[in-house]
Every structure is written in C-alpha cells, then in structure tokens.
Amino acid sequence: MIAVIGLLGATGLSVAGNAITGIAIPWLVLERTGSPGLAGLLAAAALGPLALSTLFGGALIDRWGRRRLSIVADILSALAVAALPILDSTIGLNTALIAVLVALGALFDGPGMAAREALRPDVARHANVPLERVNAWGEALEGLGNLVAPGLAALFIAIAGATNTLWVTVGMFFGAVLLTRLTVPRDVRHEAPDHYFRSVAEGFKFVWRQPVLRGAGLAAMLLILFIAPISIVLTAQAQSIGSPGLLGLVMTMFAVGGIVGAIVYGAIATKHRRRPVLLWGLVISGAGIMLFASGIPMAVLAALVGVAAAPINPITAVLIQERTPERLRGRVIGSISSLALVAGPIGVSLTGVLLEGAGAGLAFILMGAGCLLAALYSAVALKDIEPRTGLPGIDSSTNDESRTTKEPLTSK
Incomplete structure (x- = not known):
C-alpha cells in the first residue's frame, strides 16, 4: 500500500506544480503586456511540446523503465522552471525567453505524466488493490493538486509576485522525485528490439488498429480542444475585474468537485456500467460550463462540473490499461495522450484571439458546446468499453495482469 500512496502523492505534487506554473506564467505575461492573446500563445507554447514529448516519450518509458523516467522527468521539469526566476533576477525576462523556457519545461512533463500512469497497474498489483480504485484515487490526488494550486498561486502572487511564485513549483517537483524514489518499487524494463522510431510507430499503430483505443484518443482530442483554454478564460476574467480571488475560488471548486466525484466513483466503479457514467459526465460537464455565462454563481457550477467530469479520466485509463500488452504500455499511453494534447x-491560441475581441461569456458557451460534441462522438465511437476478460493487458475480472504478461516488481 505504501507504493500506491507514494505514487499518488508524487502525482499530486507534480500536478500541483504544473497547475501553479500554469497560473503564474499567464499572470506574469498579462501583468507585463496586458494582452490575453499573448498569454494564450504562451500557454500554447507549453502544450505543443507537451504533445510531442508525450508521443515520443512513450518509447523511452518502455525502454528505460516507468519509475526511472518518472524521476528524471520531474528533475528536468524542476530545473526548467527554476531557470525562469533565476534569469529574471539576472539578465531579465522577455516574452521570447519565457516562451522558450515554458516549452522546455513542458518537454519533460509529458513523459513524466505518462510514466506515472503506466506505473498504476504495477503498484495496484504490488499492493493487491483494484485497478479501478487506484485510477480513481489518482484522479482524486490530481484534483487535490489542483485544489491546492490556485489558492497557493493567488497567495504567493499577491505576496511575492508571479516570478517568485515559481519557486513553489520547483519544490513540488523535487518532492515528487523524493516520494517516487523512496516508495515506488522498480518496474521491469521492456527493452524494445526495434529502432527507436519504429518503437514509437508500433505503439501508435496499435492504438489506431484498436477501435476502442482509437475512439478514446479522438474523443480526448476533441474534449481537450475545447477545455484546455479554461484557465486562460478564467484568468482573463479575474484580472479584468481585478480579483485574483475569483480565479482561485472557481479553480478550487473545480478541484473540490473532482475530488468528491473521484472518491465516489472509486467506491462504486465496479458496480456500475462505464458507458452511461462516461456519457452523462460529458453531458453534465458541457451544460455546466455553458451556464458559466448565465449569471449563476460560478463556484457552484464549477463544483458540479468537477463531480460530473471526475469519472472520465479513470474510465479511459482503465480501458487503456486493460487492452494494452504490458510491453507496449508506455507507448500506448503516450500515443493516446499525445492525440489529446x-x-x-x-x-488555447484560438481562445486567446477570441478574448481580444469578445468577452468570456462567448468563450464559456463554446467550451460547453465542445463537451457536448465530445459526448455525441463518444456515444458513437465508444460502445464496447465494459470490462472484458482475455484481453492482452489486464484481466478485468481480477484486476491483475494476465498470465502471459505478469512479471514481478523488484524492490529497491
């Protein structure tokens, strides 16, 4: 059980670090330039490398080991973020330099996220905990990271400024490294015999040839297209009325709802069919975000959306883990994540441009409509997602690795 706690704790710290960075950097750019469009471009500078590194990092996960790559990725992310306040206090920061450092930090985040997700079946088996529960707990810890992040970001921005706030994220990344190093057992590395790029292609081809995995990736891509800009929209709205507290409150309620929803789903996951939970989660999330423009208190709507959306990622994660051979797990997770990212x-870029000429209300309506579109696509593409046995990765009847792929963990 210590391995599960350690992995999920590292996940929470890393997510919190990234979330604080995601708030502090747009605030820094808006503070210095007054341009929401430029802030959107800076956020895009982070997401572009994140998508590429997640795709190509999957093969490294399978070659080097999930635990090792998770540790290395968090160390490199910490160093990239630390460079921002160091350079700001020495040679000074301009927009181009911020963009380069943001992109560099994002380059390491993708493989780290994929490695931690790929470790979940390992620690679930090691601790004899149902895989559905580990994934739900993972979502709860990610929600806790996002819960802590907005409040900390708003507090430190108010006290020390956006640049110095980035030191908080450096500490969180190194905390994640320590937890992973001390608590998570070493996993078995699956050395890929092929050339590196052929190994990357093998994972992507596997996803594309499996209808359910392909559908999950494309549905996630559609959802991220509309949801990724939400922090930019909320940041612009909060700054336009001079209230960092509004941003912190709404983002906190998103996280509170997500934590509650993930805990509840973890308790009932094995008793309910996945497809209705997934589709209703998308529909309620879309309707709730559209209502942000209605005048209903945003904090209440944010909590509702958080609860409804909480099962979406655990369902997708278990689906991927069940239907993927262990030797391909890193590459498959990386491929699907990159499709979304x-x-x-x-x-983000389109929303930044939209905010230059329109208010946040229109942006909320478009984002909510995007969630409803993702629900419609999922209803068509994800019909066969209930637990099945005899699959190449996880036997869902026992939440254990199939006999053909089961290999022991070795403790450090």
Missing part, C-alpha cells in the same frame, strides 16, 4: 495549442 495536440489539440491543446489550437484551442
């Missing part, structure tokens, strides 16, 4: 820069 590649849409992020497009959505």
